[in-house]
Amino acid sequence: MRTILRNTCILAALMILTVFTFSIAGVGFTEEIKLVFQLFGLAFILSVVNYYFDDIVSLPIVAGYLVKYAVFVGIVIVFGFIAGWFFPSNFWMAFIYVGVIAVIAYAIDSVKTEKEIEDINEMVKMSKNEKISFKPLKQRKGWKVLLVLVLSLIVLCVASLAGFIYVLDYNIHFRMNNSAEAQAAGYNKSYFPSTKLDNVVIDGTLYECYDSVEVTFAGNIDSTHIKIYIESGKDYIDGTEGKTDRLIIYCKDAGTFYYGDDHFVEPYSIYTEGKVDLENYCLGGFIYSGLAAAIVVIVLVVYFILYFVRRKKFDDVSAS
Amino acid sequence: MRVEKRQVKDQPLTVIVEYPEYDPTVDRLITKIRNLSINFTGKADGKNVSIDIDDIYYIENVDRKIFLYSRKDVYRYDGSMSDIDSAITDTDLVRISRTCFMNVSHLREIMQMKNSHLEAVLDNEEKLIVSRKYLKDIKRIFRRKLL
Numbered sequence: 314m315r316t317i318l319r320n321t322c323i324l325a326a327l328m329i330l331t332v333f334t335f336s337i338a339g340v341g342f343t344e345e346i347k348l349v350f351q352l353f354g355l356a357f358i359l360s361v362v363n364y365y366f367d368d369i370v371s372l373p374i375v376a377g378y379l380v381k382y383a384v385f386v387g388i389v390i391v392f393g394f395i396a397g398w399f400f401p402s403n404f405w406m407a408f409i410y411v412g413v414i415a416v417i418a419y420a421i422d423s424v425k426t427e428k429e430i431e432d433i434n435e436m437v438k439m440s441k442n443e444k445i446s447f448k449p450l451k452q453r454k455g456w457k458v459l460l461v462l463v464l465s466l467i468v469l470c471v472a473s474l475a476g477f478i479y480v481l482d483y484n485i486h487f488r489m490n491n492s493a494e495a496q497a498a499g500y501n502k503s504y505f506p507s508t509k510l511d512n513v514v515i516d517g518t519l520y521e522c523y524d525s526v527e528v529t530f531a532g533n534i535d536s537t538h539i540k541i542y543i544e545s546g547k548d549y550i551d552g553t554e555g556k557t558d559r560l561i562i563y564c565k566d567a568g569t570f571y572y573g574d575d576h577f578v579e580p581y582s583i584y585t586e587g588k589v590d591l592e593n594y595c596l597g598g599f600i601y602s603g604l605a606a607a608i609v610v611i612v613l614v615v616y617f618i619l620y621f622v623r624r625k626k627f628d629d630v631s632a633s
Numbered sequence: 634m635r636v637e638k639r640q641v642k643d644q645p646l647t648v649i650v651e652y653p654e655y656d657p658t659v660d661r662l663i664t665k666i667r668n669l670s671i672n673f674t675g676k677a678d679g680k681n682v683s684i685d686i687d688d689i690y691y692i693e694n695v696d697r698k699i700f701l702y703s704r705k706d707v708y709r710y711d712g713s714m715s716d717i718d719s720a721i722t723d724t725d726l727v728r729i730s731r732t733c734f735m736n737v738s739h740l741r742e743i744m745q746m747k748n749s750h751l752e753a754v755l756d757n758e759e760k761l762i763v764s765r766k767y768l769k770d771i772k773r774i775f776r777r778k779l780l
Contacts, residue, residue, distance in 0.1 A: 367766045373749035429768040430743045436775035
Protein backbone atom coordinates (compact mmCIF):
# COMPACT_ATOMS: atom_id res chain seq x y z
CA MET A 314 0.00 0.00 0.00
CA ARG A 315 2.82 2.37 0.95
CA THR A 316 4.63 1.65 -2.33
CA ILE A 317 1.41 2.23 -4.30
CA LEU A 318 0.79 5.57 -2.54
CA ARG A 319 4.41 6.67 -3.05
CA ASN A 320 4.35 5.68 -6.71
CA THR A 321 1.00 7.48 -7.15
CA CYS A 322 2.50 10.69 -5.76
CA ILE A 323 5.59 10.40 -7.98
CA LEU A 324 3.47 9.65 -11.04
CA ALA A 325 1.12 12.57 -10.26
CA ALA A 326 4.11 14.90 -9.89
CA LEU A 327 5.55 13.73 -13.22
CA MET A 328 2.16 14.14 -14.91
CA ILE A 329 1.78 17.68 -13.54
CA LEU A 330 5.31 18.62 -14.65
CA THR A 331 4.79 17.13 -18.13
CA VAL A 332 1.38 18.74 -18.67
CA PHE A 333 2.57 22.16 -17.51
CA THR A 334 5.79 21.91 -19.53
CA PHE A 335 3.70 21.34 -22.68
CA SER A 336 1.38 24.17 -21.60
CA ILE A 337 4.32 26.61 -21.65
CA ALA A 338 4.61 26.01 -25.41
CA GLY A 339 0.86 26.62 -25.86
CA VAL A 340 -0.07 29.46 -23.49
CA GLY A 341 3.31 30.74 -22.31
CA PHE A 342 4.64 31.04 -18.76
CA THR A 343 1.37 31.96 -16.98
CA GLU A 344 1.02 32.69 -13.25
CA GLU A 345 -0.42 29.20 -12.58
CA ILE A 346 2.46 27.46 -14.37
CA LYS A 347 4.94 29.68 -12.56
CA LEU A 348 3.35 28.72 -9.22
CA VAL A 349 3.61 24.98 -10.00
CA PHE A 350 7.31 25.25 -10.85
CA GLN A 351 7.90 27.44 -7.79
CA LEU A 352 6.26 24.79 -5.59
CA PHE A 353 8.48 22.10 -7.10
CA GLY A 354 11.50 24.34 -6.50
CA LEU A 355 10.50 24.90 -2.88
CA ALA A 356 9.89 21.15 -2.39
CA PHE A 357 13.39 20.45 -3.76
CA ILE A 358 15.02 22.97 -1.39
CA LEU A 359 13.09 21.57 1.59
CA SER A 360 14.02 17.99 0.65
CA VAL A 361 17.73 18.89 0.42
CA VAL A 362 17.61 20.68 3.79
CA ASN A 363 15.68 17.77 5.33
CA TYR A 364 18.25 15.25 4.03
CA TYR A 365 21.24 17.11 5.46
CA PHE A 366 19.35 17.94 8.66
CA ASP A 367 18.74 14.22 9.30
CA ASP A 368 22.34 13.47 8.44
CA ILE A 369 23.92 16.07 10.73
CA VAL A 370 21.46 16.53 13.60
CA SER A 371 20.57 13.65 15.90
CA LEU A 372 17.66 14.76 18.06
CA PRO A 373 14.68 12.94 19.58
CA ILE A 374 11.69 12.82 17.23
CA VAL A 375 9.71 15.63 18.92
CA ALA A 376 12.68 18.00 19.30
CA GLY A 377 13.77 17.19 15.75
CA TYR A 378 10.36 18.13 14.38
CA LEU A 379 10.22 21.36 16.41
CA VAL A 380 13.63 22.48 15.07
CA LYS A 381 12.69 21.40 11.54
CA TYR A 382 9.40 23.33 11.85
CA ALA A 383 11.26 26.55 12.73
CA VAL A 384 13.82 26.03 9.93
CA PHE A 385 11.21 25.17 7.28
CA VAL A 386 8.94 28.09 8.23
CA GLY A 387 11.96 30.38 7.79
CA ILE A 388 12.70 28.89 4.35
CA VAL A 389 9.06 29.11 3.23
CA ILE A 390 8.81 32.76 4.37
CA VAL A 391 12.05 33.75 2.59
CA PHE A 392 11.09 31.80 -0.56
CA GLY A 393 7.53 33.21 -0.42
CA PHE A 394 8.78 36.80 -0.24
CA ILE A 395 11.24 36.23 -3.12
CA ALA A 396 8.54 34.55 -5.22
CA GLY A 397 6.03 37.26 -4.33
CA TRP A 398 3.56 34.92 -2.60
CA PHE A 399 3.30 36.94 0.58
CA PHE A 400 2.33 40.47 1.34
CA PRO A 401 3.79 41.81 4.60
CA SER A 402 0.35 41.24 6.18
CA ASN A 403 -0.11 37.52 5.45
CA PHE A 404 3.35 35.94 5.76
CA TRP A 405 2.11 34.31 9.00
CA MET A 406 0.21 31.86 6.78
CA ALA A 407 3.58 30.05 6.38
CA PHE A 408 3.40 29.06 10.07
CA ILE A 409 0.03 27.39 9.48
CA TYR A 410 0.90 25.71 6.16
CA VAL A 411 4.18 24.30 7.48
CA GLY A 412 2.55 23.49 10.83
CA VAL A 413 -0.15 21.34 9.23
CA ILE A 414 2.42 19.44 7.12
CA ALA A 415 4.72 19.06 10.18
CA VAL A 416 1.91 17.64 12.33
CA ILE A 417 0.94 15.10 9.67
CA ALA A 418 4.58 14.17 8.96
CA TYR A 419 5.23 13.73 12.69
CA ALA A 420 2.17 11.52 13.12
CA ILE A 421 3.14 9.29 10.20
CA ASP A 422 6.81 9.22 11.19
CA SER A 423 6.13 8.22 14.79
CA VAL A 424 3.88 5.36 13.69
CA LYS A 425 6.44 4.26 11.06
CA THR A 426 9.28 4.35 13.61
CA GLU A 427 7.29 2.25 16.07
CA LYS A 428 6.61 -0.33 13.37
CA GLU A 429 10.27 -0.47 12.32
CA ILE A 430 11.37 -1.00 15.93
CA GLU A 431 8.82 -3.75 16.32
CA ASP A 432 9.99 -5.43 13.09
CA ILE A 433 13.63 -5.27 14.17
CA ASN A 434 12.90 -6.68 17.63
CA GLU A 435 10.93 -9.50 16.01
CA MET A 436 13.82 -10.24 13.68
CA VAL A 437 16.29 -10.21 16.60
CA LYS A 438 14.16 -12.87 18.32
CA MET A 439 13.84 -14.89 15.12
CA SER A 440 17.62 -14.83 14.57
CA LYS A 441 18.09 -16.16 18.12
CA ASN A 442 15.28 -18.71 17.75
CA GLU A 443 13.36 -17.07 20.59
CA LYS A 444 9.56 -17.03 20.85
CA ILE A 445 7.93 -14.01 19.25
CA SER A 446 5.08 -12.38 21.11
CA PHE A 447 2.60 -9.92 19.63
CA LYS A 448 2.78 -6.55 21.36
CA PRO A 449 -0.72 -5.60 22.63
CA LEU A 450 -2.25 -2.19 22.02
CA LYS A 451 -1.64 -1.21 25.63
CA GLN A 452 2.13 -1.40 25.15
CA ARG A 453 2.12 0.44 21.83
CA LYS A 454 2.96 4.12 21.71
CA GLY A 455 1.97 5.10 18.15
CA TRP A 456 -1.79 5.25 18.66
CA LYS A 457 -1.35 7.16 21.92
CA VAL A 458 0.73 9.80 20.13
CA LEU A 459 -1.90 10.01 17.38
CA LEU A 460 -4.73 10.25 19.90
CA VAL A 461 -3.00 13.10 21.77
CA LEU A 462 -2.47 14.85 18.43
CA VAL A 463 -6.12 14.43 17.45
CA LEU A 464 -7.33 15.74 20.83
CA SER A 465 -4.92 18.70 20.68
CA LEU A 466 -6.06 19.54 17.16
CA ILE A 467 -9.73 19.25 18.15
CA VAL A 468 -9.12 21.61 21.11
CA LEU A 469 -7.37 24.05 18.74
CA CYS A 470 -10.19 23.70 16.21
CA VAL A 471 -12.92 24.32 18.82
CA ALA A 472 -10.97 27.25 20.32
CA SER A 473 -10.59 28.78 16.85
CA LEU A 474 -14.31 28.34 16.18
CA ALA A 475 -15.18 29.88 19.54
CA GLY A 476 -12.88 32.82 18.73
CA PHE A 477 -14.50 33.21 15.32
CA ILE A 478 -18.01 33.19 16.82
CA TYR A 479 -16.94 35.72 19.46
CA VAL A 480 -15.51 38.09 16.82
CA LEU A 481 -18.59 37.64 14.64
CA ASP A 482 -20.85 38.48 17.59
CA TYR A 483 -18.66 41.46 18.47
CA ASN A 484 -18.94 42.75 14.89
CA ILE A 485 -22.73 42.29 14.79
CA HIS A 486 -23.07 44.45 17.93
CA PHE A 487 -20.49 46.89 16.57
CA ARG A 488 -22.56 47.27 13.37
CA MET A 489 -25.86 47.54 15.24
CA ASN A 490 -24.52 50.34 17.48
CA ASN A 491 -23.05 52.32 14.60
CA SER A 492 -26.16 51.77 12.50
CA ALA A 493 -28.43 52.99 15.32
CA GLU A 494 -26.27 56.08 15.81
CA ALA A 495 -26.32 56.87 12.07
CA GLN A 496 -30.10 56.34 11.84
CA ALA A 497 -30.66 58.60 14.85
CA ALA A 498 -28.76 61.29 12.95
CA GLY A 499 -31.02 60.79 9.89
CA TYR A 500 -28.68 58.63 7.80
CA ASN A 501 -30.68 55.52 6.90
CA LYS A 502 -28.45 53.62 4.43
CA SER A 503 -25.51 51.33 5.00
CA TYR A 504 -23.24 49.56 2.54
CA PHE A 505 -21.07 46.58 3.45
CA PRO A 506 -18.56 45.33 2.43
CA SER A 507 -17.10 48.33 0.62
CA THR A 508 -13.66 48.71 -0.90
CA LYS A 509 -12.05 52.07 -1.53
CA LEU A 510 -11.05 52.65 -5.18
CA ASP A 511 -9.23 55.59 -6.77
CA ASN A 512 -10.69 59.11 -6.58
CA VAL A 513 -12.49 60.19 -9.74
CA VAL A 514 -13.54 63.49 -11.31
CA ILE A 515 -17.17 63.68 -12.49
CA ASP A 516 -18.48 66.85 -14.12
CA GLY A 517 -15.45 68.75 -12.77
CA THR A 518 -15.98 67.59 -9.14
CA LEU A 519 -13.57 65.27 -7.30
CA TYR A 520 -15.21 62.23 -5.65
CA GLU A 521 -13.99 59.40 -3.42
CA CYS A 522 -15.07 56.20 -5.14
CA TYR A 523 -16.02 52.95 -3.36
CA ASP A 524 -16.96 49.54 -4.75
CA SER A 525 -19.81 48.15 -2.68
CA VAL A 526 -22.73 45.74 -2.51
CA GLU A 527 -26.40 46.61 -2.44
CA VAL A 528 -28.93 44.13 -1.13
CA THR A 529 -32.16 44.15 -3.12
CA PHE A 530 -35.51 42.56 -2.39
CA ALA A 531 -37.16 41.63 -5.70
CA GLY A 532 -39.06 38.52 -4.73
CA ASN A 533 -35.82 36.91 -3.53
CA ILE A 534 -33.02 38.46 -1.57
CA ASP A 535 -30.31 39.39 -4.06
CA SER A 536 -27.28 41.64 -4.19
CA THR A 537 -25.56 43.67 -6.88
CA HIS A 538 -22.20 45.40 -7.09
CA ILE A 539 -22.50 49.18 -7.19
CA LYS A 540 -20.19 52.21 -7.11
CA ILE A 541 -20.59 54.78 -4.34
CA TYR A 542 -19.31 58.32 -4.76
CA ILE A 543 -18.65 60.73 -1.88
CA GLU A 544 -17.73 64.27 -2.73
CA SER A 545 -14.13 64.86 -1.73
CA GLY A 546 -13.71 67.06 1.33
CA LYS A 547 -17.04 66.12 2.94
CA ASP A 548 -16.96 65.69 6.72
CA TYR A 549 -17.70 62.22 8.14
CA ILE A 550 -16.63 60.05 11.07
CA ASP A 551 -13.55 58.17 9.85
CA GLY A 552 -13.15 54.81 11.60
CA THR A 553 -11.24 53.10 8.78
CA GLU A 554 -7.94 52.88 10.70
CA GLY A 555 -6.09 53.11 7.40
CA LYS A 556 -7.85 50.07 5.89
CA THR A 557 -9.36 50.24 2.43
CA ASP A 558 -11.43 47.06 2.23
CA ARG A 559 -14.31 45.45 4.17
CA LEU A 560 -15.51 48.94 5.08
CA ILE A 561 -19.02 49.80 6.30
CA ILE A 562 -20.43 53.06 4.96
CA TYR A 563 -23.34 54.73 6.81
CA CYS A 564 -24.92 57.42 4.65
CA LYS A 565 -27.97 58.86 2.91
CA ASP A 566 -28.63 59.60 -0.74
CA ALA A 567 -27.11 62.84 -1.98
CA GLY A 568 -29.75 64.55 -4.10
CA THR A 569 -30.86 62.83 -7.27
CA PHE A 570 -27.51 61.86 -8.77
CA TYR A 571 -27.93 58.32 -10.10
CA TYR A 572 -26.23 56.86 -13.17
CA GLY A 573 -27.13 53.17 -13.51
CA ASP A 574 -25.25 51.45 -10.67
CA ASP A 575 -23.54 54.66 -9.53
CA HIS A 576 -24.79 56.09 -6.22
CA PHE A 577 -23.86 59.52 -4.95
CA VAL A 578 -24.18 59.62 -1.16
CA GLU A 579 -23.86 61.92 1.81
CA PRO A 580 -21.64 60.10 4.38
CA TYR A 581 -22.17 59.97 8.14
CA SER A 582 -19.41 57.53 9.04
CA ILE A 583 -17.10 54.95 7.46
CA TYR A 584 -15.82 52.13 9.64
CA THR A 585 -13.56 49.17 9.26
CA GLU A 586 -14.94 46.06 10.89
CA GLY A 587 -13.54 45.44 14.36
CA LYS A 588 -10.93 42.71 14.87
CA VAL A 589 -10.85 41.72 11.18
CA ASP A 590 -7.34 40.20 11.45
CA LEU A 591 -8.40 38.20 14.49
CA GLU A 592 -11.42 36.92 12.58
CA ASN A 593 -9.15 35.78 9.72
CA TYR A 594 -6.74 34.05 12.14
CA CYS A 595 -9.63 32.27 13.88
CA LEU A 596 -11.20 31.16 10.61
CA GLY A 597 -7.82 30.00 9.26
CA GLY A 598 -7.08 28.19 12.51
CA PHE A 599 -10.49 26.48 12.41
CA ILE A 600 -10.12 25.33 8.79
CA TYR A 601 -6.50 24.16 8.99
CA SER A 602 -6.64 22.53 12.42
CA GLY A 603 -9.89 20.83 11.37
CA LEU A 604 -8.24 19.56 8.21
CA ALA A 605 -5.17 18.34 10.11
CA ALA A 606 -7.40 16.65 12.72
CA ALA A 607 -9.33 14.86 9.96
CA ILE A 608 -6.10 13.58 8.38
CA VAL A 609 -4.69 12.37 11.71
CA VAL A 610 -8.02 10.64 12.46
CA ILE A 611 -7.70 8.80 9.12
CA VAL A 612 -4.11 7.80 10.03
CA LEU A 613 -5.38 6.57 13.43
CA VAL A 614 -8.12 4.49 11.80
CA VAL A 615 -5.59 2.97 9.37
CA TYR A 616 -3.32 2.25 12.36
CA PHE A 617 -6.05 0.27 14.13
CA ILE A 618 -7.05 -1.58 10.96
CA LEU A 619 -3.42 -2.60 10.34
CA TYR A 620 -3.04 -3.61 13.99
CA PHE A 621 -6.04 -5.96 13.88
CA VAL A 622 -5.06 -7.38 10.48
CA ARG A 623 -1.50 -8.11 11.69
CA ARG A 624 -2.79 -9.53 14.97
CA LYS A 625 -5.12 -11.90 13.14
CA LYS A 626 -2.30 -12.97 10.86
CA PHE A 627 -0.04 -13.55 13.87
CA ASP A 628 -2.74 -15.58 15.67
CA ASP A 629 -3.31 -17.69 12.53
CA VAL A 630 0.41 -18.38 12.16
CA SER A 631 0.75 -19.20 15.89
CA ALA A 632 -2.25 -21.55 15.75
CA SER A 633 -0.85 -23.41 12.75
CA MET B 634 25.89 -30.21 2.81
CA ARG B 635 29.09 -32.21 2.44
CA VAL B 636 32.23 -30.85 4.12
CA GLU B 637 35.63 -31.90 2.86
CA LYS B 638 39.01 -30.69 4.03
CA ARG B 639 42.52 -31.39 2.83
CA GLN B 640 45.97 -30.07 3.50
CA VAL B 641 47.78 -28.35 0.64
CA LYS B 642 51.26 -27.32 1.71
CA ASP B 643 52.80 -23.93 0.79
CA GLN B 644 49.41 -22.50 -0.25
CA PRO B 645 47.31 -19.86 1.55
CA LEU B 646 44.13 -21.00 3.30
CA THR B 647 41.59 -21.48 0.50
CA VAL B 648 37.87 -22.27 0.73
CA ILE B 649 36.13 -23.55 -2.38
CA VAL B 650 32.35 -23.60 -2.33
CA GLU B 651 30.70 -25.93 -4.81
CA TYR B 652 26.97 -25.66 -5.36
CA PRO B 653 24.42 -27.06 -7.79
CA GLU B 654 22.64 -23.67 -7.96
CA TYR B 655 23.45 -20.29 -6.43
CA ASP B 656 20.78 -19.59 -3.80
CA PRO B 657 20.44 -17.52 -0.59
CA THR B 658 21.95 -20.33 1.52
CA VAL B 659 25.09 -20.29 -0.60
CA ASP B 660 25.18 -16.50 -0.45
CA ARG B 661 24.90 -16.58 3.35
CA LEU B 662 27.64 -19.18 3.62
CA ILE B 663 30.00 -17.16 1.44
CA THR B 664 29.25 -14.01 3.46
CA LYS B 665 30.03 -15.85 6.69
CA ILE B 666 33.30 -17.19 5.30
CA ARG B 667 34.27 -13.74 4.07
CA ASN B 668 33.45 -12.22 7.47
CA LEU B 669 35.89 -14.66 9.07
CA SER B 670 38.72 -12.94 7.26
CA ILE B 671 37.68 -9.43 8.34
CA ASN B 672 39.66 -8.27 11.30
CA PHE B 673 40.28 -4.90 12.79
CA THR B 674 43.60 -4.02 14.38
CA GLY B 675 43.16 -2.14 17.61
CA LYS B 676 45.58 -0.93 20.26
CA ALA B 677 45.35 -1.83 23.93
CA ASP B 678 48.09 -1.06 26.46
CA GLY B 679 50.38 0.00 23.60
CA LYS B 680 50.11 -3.37 21.86
CA ASN B 681 48.47 -4.10 18.52
CA VAL B 682 45.66 -6.62 18.81
CA SER B 683 43.74 -8.26 15.94
CA ILE B 684 40.02 -8.38 16.72
CA ASP B 685 37.62 -10.59 14.80
CA ILE B 686 34.62 -8.68 13.48
CA ASP B 687 32.25 -11.04 15.30
CA ASP B 688 33.85 -10.08 18.62
CA ILE B 689 33.22 -6.40 18.09
CA TYR B 690 30.05 -5.17 19.79
CA TYR B 691 30.20 -1.64 18.54
CA ILE B 692 32.56 1.01 17.19
CA GLU B 693 32.35 4.59 18.35
CA ASN B 694 33.92 7.86 17.33
CA VAL B 695 34.59 9.94 20.45
CA ASP B 696 36.24 13.33 19.93
CA ARG B 697 37.63 12.18 16.56
CA LYS B 698 39.18 9.10 18.15
CA ILE B 699 37.77 5.75 17.17
CA PHE B 700 37.28 2.97 19.70
CA LEU B 701 36.39 -0.68 19.14
CA TYR B 702 34.31 -2.23 21.92
CA SER B 703 34.27 -5.99 22.50
CA ARG B 704 32.21 -7.65 25.24
CA LYS B 705 34.48 -6.35 27.98
CA ASP B 706 37.45 -4.59 26.38
CA VAL B 707 38.04 -1.35 24.53
CA TYR B 708 40.63 -0.86 21.78
CA ARG B 709 41.82 2.28 20.02
CA TYR B 710 41.54 2.11 16.23
CA ASP B 711 43.87 4.17 14.01
CA GLY B 712 41.76 4.20 10.82
CA SER B 713 38.90 6.50 9.93
CA MET B 714 35.11 6.05 9.99
CA SER B 715 35.12 5.87 6.18
CA ASP B 716 37.70 2.99 6.38
CA ILE B 717 35.25 1.12 8.60
CA ASP B 718 32.34 2.01 6.32
CA SER B 719 34.04 0.42 3.32
CA ALA B 720 35.27 -2.63 5.27
CA ILE B 721 31.92 -3.65 6.76
CA THR B 722 29.95 -4.24 3.55
CA ASP B 723 27.97 -7.50 3.87
CA THR B 724 28.92 -7.90 7.53
CA ASP B 725 26.76 -7.62 10.66
CA LEU B 726 28.17 -4.21 11.50
CA VAL B 727 25.85 -1.33 10.64
CA ARG B 728 25.97 2.41 11.15
CA ILE B 729 23.40 3.48 13.76
CA SER B 730 24.33 7.14 14.11
CA ARG B 731 26.82 9.60 12.72
CA THR B 732 29.43 8.45 15.25
CA CYS B 733 28.61 4.80 15.92
CA PHE B 734 28.53 1.36 14.25
CA MET B 735 26.78 -1.56 15.94
CA ASN B 736 27.15 -5.31 15.46
CA VAL B 737 23.55 -6.50 15.03
CA SER B 738 24.47 -10.06 16.03
CA HIS B 739 24.90 -8.73 19.60
CA LEU B 740 21.68 -6.71 19.58
CA ARG B 741 19.10 -7.70 22.17
CA GLU B 742 16.40 -5.12 21.41
CA ILE B 743 15.67 -1.58 20.37
CA MET B 744 13.59 0.56 22.70
CA GLN B 745 11.91 3.91 22.33
CA MET B 746 12.66 6.00 25.40
CA LYS B 747 10.26 8.47 27.03
CA ASN B 748 12.23 11.40 25.60
CA SER B 749 11.61 9.69 22.21
CA HIS B 750 15.28 8.78 21.79
CA LEU B 751 15.85 5.29 20.37
CA GLU B 752 18.13 3.03 22.37
CA ALA B 753 19.74 -0.23 21.30
CA VAL B 754 20.40 -2.68 24.14
CA LEU B 755 23.25 -5.11 23.48
CA ASP B 756 23.84 -8.55 24.99
CA ASN B 757 26.41 -7.11 27.40
CA GLU B 758 23.83 -4.53 28.69
CA GLU B 759 25.53 -1.68 26.83
CA LYS B 760 23.05 0.92 25.56
CA LEU B 761 23.58 2.90 22.36
CA ILE B 762 21.62 5.80 20.88
CA VAL B 763 20.16 4.89 17.47
CA SER B 764 19.23 7.47 14.88
CA ARG B 765 15.83 6.81 13.24
CA LYS B 766 17.42 7.34 9.85
CA TYR B 767 19.41 4.08 10.16
CA LEU B 768 16.56 1.79 11.28
CA LYS B 769 15.96 0.60 7.73
CA ASP B 770 19.68 -0.35 7.40
CA ILE B 771 19.38 -2.50 10.53
CA LYS B 772 16.28 -4.14 9.08
CA ARG B 773 18.06 -4.76 5.78
CA ILE B 774 20.87 -6.65 7.56
CA PHE B 775 18.39 -8.81 9.51
CA ARG B 776 16.45 -9.60 6.33
CA ARG B 777 19.69 -10.77 4.75
CA LYS B 778 20.61 -12.79 7.85
CA LEU B 779 17.20 -14.45 8.00
CA LEU B 780 17.05 -15.40 4.33
